[in-house]
Amino acid sequence: MDPTQKFKIITVVGARPNFMKAAPIIAAIGDHNARLAVSPGPGGAGEFRFSLQNVLVHTGQHYDEVMSDRFFADLNIPKPDVHLGVGSGSHAAQTAEIMKRFEEVLLRERPDVLVVVGDVNSTLACALVTAKISFDDQGTRPLIAHVEAGLRSFDRGMPEEINRILTDHVADLLFVTEQSGLRNLCKEGIPDGKVHFVGNTMIDSLLAFKAKADSSDILDRLSLRNGNGGHKATDETARYALLTLHRPSNVDQRATFLNILEGLEELSNTYPVIFPAHPRTQKRLAEFGLERFFETGNTSHADGRIRLVEPLGYLDFLCLMGHAAVVVTDSGGIQEETTCLGIPCVTVRENTERPVTVRVGTNILAGTSKEGIRQATRQQLASKVSAAVPEAWDGKSAQRILDVICREIEKKRSLERS
Numbered sequence: 542m543d544p545t546q547k548f549k550i551i552t553v554v555g556a557r558p559n560f561m562k563a564a565p566i567i568a569a570i571g572d573h574n575a576r577l578a579v580s581p582g583p584g585g586a587g588e589f590r591f592s593l594q595n596v597l598v599h600t601g602q603h604y605d606e607v608m609s610d611r612f613f614a615d616l617n618i619p620k621p622d623v624h625l626g627v628g629s630g631s632h633a634a635q636t637a638e639i640m641k642r643f644e645e646v647l648l649r650e651r652p653d654v655l656v657v658v659g660d661v662n663s664t665l666a667c668a669l670v671t672a673k674i675s676f677d678d679q680g681t682r683p684l685i686a687h688v689e690a691g692l693r694s695f696d697r698g699m700p701e702e703i704n705r706i707l708t709d710h711v712a713d714l715l716f717v718t719e720q721s722g723l724r725n726l727c728k729e730g731i732p733d734g735k736v737h738f739v740g741n742t743m744i745d746s747l748l749a750f751k752a753k754a755d756s757s758d759i760l761d762r763l764s765l766r767n768g769n770g771g772h773k774a775t776d777e778t779a780r781y782a783l784l785t786l787h788r789p790s791n792v793d794q795r796a797t798f799l800n801i802l803e804g805l806e807e808l809s810n811t812y813p814v815i816f817p818a819h820p821r822t823q824k825r826l827a828e829f830g831l832e833r834f835f836e837t838g839n840t841s842h843a844d845g846r847i848r849l850v851e852p853l854g855y856l857d858f859l860c861l862m863g864h865a866a867v868v869v870t871d872s873g874g875i876q877e878e879t880t881c882l883g884i885p886c887v888t889v890r891e892n893t894e895r896p897v898t899v900r901v902g903t904n905i906l907a908g909t910s911k912e913g914i915r916q917a918t919r920q921q922l923a924s925k926v927s928a929a930v931p932e933a934w935d936g937k938s939a940q941r942i943l944d945v946i947c948r949e950i951e952k953k954r955s956l957e958r959s
């Protein structure tokens with residue numbers, strides 16, 4: 542293949558959990574081009590002697606400084622080439638708006654490959670547009686690569702589950718993070734040849750940025766150094782818990798939200814609980830009159846209230862996770878990050894699409910009952926967890942993904958020529 546040839550990839554990001562999954566892939570594309578520039582002859586850029594242009598598209602599903610912009614700085618992601626600026630809306634309105642705006646971009650850019658990550662509305666919207674696009678009368682369209690394919694909670698009440706299933710079924714290349722994903726895709730009849738077990742790009746980011754995160758000053762900013770947090774741990778840091786909650790099923794009904802907060806009272810009476818609250822959650826707790834459970838000040842832990850803080854950037858959050866006695870969450874990604882960090886995690890959900898975090902990791906599914914949360918939290922605080930890091934969560938997943946993509950580009954081009 543001609544080493545001066547250039548192929549185009551569109552990588553899509555839209556919402557907070559996309560940024561740390563896409564960042565290593567964008568970096569791997571940059572590394573590929575850098576290797577080719579240094580050694581353009583045979584052997585340059587591994588076996589693939591062509592360059593790659595990445596067009597980064599941000600849908601704007603998340604748009605705040607705290608939900609989006611900060612992550613670009615923290616994760617060294619370049620400024621998006623295209624910003625669709627869709628903002629919030631109902632699922633239908635948001636998905637439809639992304640589709641309309643993304644179709645124009647696709648027709649203009651005519652990439653060889655689309656890369657979508659995770660399970661948010663942006664993931665499905667862009668995959669669906671690409672599955673139906675045609676650049677010519679032969680129906681030429683980009684290959685669709687789905688990163689984090691195959692995860693299933695088996696709960697179709699979750700919008701993310703619908704996004705996962707549909708994206709997987711229109712994708713050409715399915716990149717899987719854990720063994721359960723391989724089984725799920727096989728049961729759904731996805732041909733083996735499309736499926737690639739590569740590990741977890743979110744863990745690539747964690748490993749790449751852990752040292753930098755450790756030098757964050759967030760523990761000082763939240764007065765969690767010894768002597769200020771109220772409950773001393775053995776090292777220089779106070780013993781504290783970290784909480785995140787944002788699933789519609791947990792925070793959109795007053796009774797469920799209240800129940801969870803009551804389940805957390807024992808924990809917050811014992812240790813400081815730091816709660817960087819998602820905008821959805823902040824809106825709900827005000828609307829439901831649940832402010833009595835929270836305080837917004839910076840130092841006291843006298844009355845057992847949960848410390849509400851603004852959503853944090855990637856490095857600050859990673860630092861807080863890494864020093865927490867326990868993390869209580871309903872997020873998907875945090876279950877994986879805590880497994881890798883060896884930090885006990887209590888998941889406030891009835892199910893998880895990431896069973897490896899329970900099987901070999903540090904995660905316990907607590908459900909959403911008061912007693913379930915109390916028991917799981919007690920158990921995790923007492924545990925001396927030692928997590929085994931799941932297979933291939935080794936910091937090299939993005940490179941594996943890029944190797945497969947390059948191989949497929951070569952295949953597709955030689956088929957088109959024949």
Ligand code: UD1
Nearest residue numbers: 556557558602603604605608629660661662700701820821
């Ligand atoms: C989305 C994803 C979810 C992911 C979560 C992480 C879907 C279906 N859901 O849920 O999988 O775990 O992001 O954060 O794609 N808002 C702001 N500022 C922002 C973004 C949102 O204030 O930058 C507000 C919106 O106005 C809305 C609420 O947050 O009221 C929810 O935002 P939305 O993007 O609809 O879904 P998330 O709950 O964030």
